[in-house]
Amino acid sequence: MHPLFMEVIFAVFVLVYCLLIVRFHYYWLQIPVFQLRPNELSKQTPRVSVIIPVRNEARHIVSLLQDLEQQWLGAQKVFPKNYWEVIVVDDASEDETAALVQNFMHQTELAIALISSDVRVSNRSPKKQAIWQGIQSSQSEYIITTDGDCRVGPYWLLTWLQFLQQNRPALAAGGVTYHREKSWFERLQTIEFASLIGMSASSIQAQQPITCNGANLAFSREAFQKVGGYQEHWHVPSGDDEFLLHAVFHQFPKEVLFLKNPEAVVKTYAKRTIASFVQQRKRWAGKWKMHRESQVVLLSLLVFVFHLCFLSSLIYFAAWVKLDYWLVGLLILKIGVEWAFLKSVLRFLKKERGLINLLPLQLLYSAYFVIIGLVASGGSYTWKDRKHHQHD
Structure with a gap:
């Protein structure tokens, strides 16, 4: 796959994701205290x-x-x-x-x-x-x-x-x-x-x-x-x-x-x-x-595809040893948008000091989200010492 095509896909998903977080931040600020x-x-x-x-x-x-x-x-x-x-x-x-x-x-x-x-x-x-x-x-x-x-x-x-x-x-x-x-x-x-x-x-x-x-x-x-x-x-x-x-x-x-x-x-x-x-x-x-709720299904799918694309792109660019400055700028934009939203939420929860952990989380979260999304689609899990099957 051509590197330019990968860069464009990466850019589109990062921008859509940033708009989603900005929207969440806007409505969070609209909630009256x-x-x-x-x-x-x-x-x-x-x-x-x-x-x-x-x-x-x-x-x-x-x-x-x-x-x-x-x-x-x-x-x-x-x-x-x-x-x-x-x-x-x-x-x-x-x-x-x-x-x-x-x-x-x-x-x-x-x-x-x-x-x-x-x-x-x-x-x-x-x-x-x-x-x-x-x-x-x-x-x-x-x-x-x-x-x-x-x-x-x-x-x-x-x-x-x-x-x-x-x-x-x-x-x-x-x-x-x-x-x-x-x-x-x-x-x-x-x-x-x-x-x-x-x-x-x-x-x-x-x-x-x-x-x-x-x-x-x-x-x-x-x-x-x-x-x-x-x-x-x-x-x-x-x-x-x-x-x-x-x-x-x-x-x-x-x-x-x-x-x-x-x-x-x-x-x-x-x-x-x-x-x-x-x-x-x-x-x-x-x-x-x-879920039968369209907004939940669409959001879940969008976030999953974003993290899959984000993870794949990072691996691809690392393998090619090629990451253009404008792509670095998109990464900084993503971190900045998340930082602003989470800072406001964590301040409300009185956990603002933990915001520094957002940086290492950037490297782990996409891999975690994709893996959990795939694992959760089937099999079983244990909760409160009881085993539940996903098709239950």
């Missing part, structure tokens, strides 16, 4: 149920419950049951998760309940089944979901309550980030994850939602019931958040929002090993082919 009023909580505030599906989370669940116990509602730490409740749904844990939750229940004023998920239900995602049972056990107007390995700040709940009261969304997504990173590998994951959160928020603002994260998600009971809950995708192991987002958006397009406030950001843990990281990304990528 929600202003928290720490001493305000009115009688019109909707009641919420915080539902936490757990499986083998003995290492983390007590820390999350302690965070919830320390929530500030108004001017003091209080636990008014008319405002909220916590429902932990145990998904057949094989460790001490349930016992730890029960022990915590005896020592707290928190309105907390522990129920067991019915693992006998076949052809249903275990996590979706757990969340669904939690919803059936609640009476609240709004549901907020998070995960057993997450941490929340003292104003997390108050921010959500005020946001739900003022906006009355059918569904709203919040920010999620990694914390306590101990290695360079974990810090790289923080950068990548920030790009996903930024893309999620921006696409919601553009009214073309792509994805969201169930570790920090709120939706109304009415909207959940009107879209039939998870009935259209019970069989897909993952996607309790993403498929629900699209189902709700189709019926309530003006009522899907992103909560942009640092106090509402949820923190979780990056994967410590490459093996666990690959299993997680296979789980995430495996649901892409299940």
Whole structure:
């Protein structure tokens, strides 16, 4: 293949990709920052149920419950049951998760309940089944979901309550980030994850939602019931958040929002090993082919082809020992556009110091994205000590 043709293809894909990132950045900046009023909580505030599906989370669940116990509602730490409740749904844990939750229940004023998920239900995602049972056990107007390995700040709940009261969304997504990173590998994951959160928020603002994260998600009971809950995708192991987002958006397009406030950001843990990281990304990528949403399919295809082209071009140019100055300029443009977008998102997540890791990530990300995209198209993955097949 002629080098000039390769250069032109490379240039086209880089420019299209840069325009896409600029568009994400534009809509990210358009999202209004929600202003928290720490001493305000009115009688019109909707009641919420915080539902936490757990499986083998003995290492983390007590820390999350302690965070919830320390929530500030108004001017003091209080636990008014008319405002909220916590429902932990145990998904057949094989460790001490349930016992730890029960022990915590005896020592707290928190309105907390522990129920067991019915693992006998076949052809249903275990996590979706757990969340669904939690919803059936609640009476609240709004549901907020998070995960057993997450941490929340003292104003997390108050921010959500005020946001739900003022906006009355059918569904709203919040920010999620990694914390306590101990290695360079974990810090790289923080950068990548920030790009996903930024893309999620921006696409919601553009009214073309792509994805969201169930570790920090709120939706109304009415909207959940009107879209039939998870009935259209019970069989897909993952996607309790993403498929629900699209189902709700189709019926309530003006009522899907992103909560942009640092106090509402949820923190979780990056994967410590490459093996666990690959299993997680296979789980995430495996649901892409299940989508019926044209914008999700087109975006996934565009980004995959871009990274395939980008990687192939770098290998080709390296082999020919030929990289024109204008192509170097395109590379600098790509890095600059990503840098600007990620700097804004990471500042919101209070992770701006990690931005320096974007440079080494440039050399690794395209290869990683292509490999994960190919691997996720078939086979199986292990999650929460269960094996799932991609065709499930």
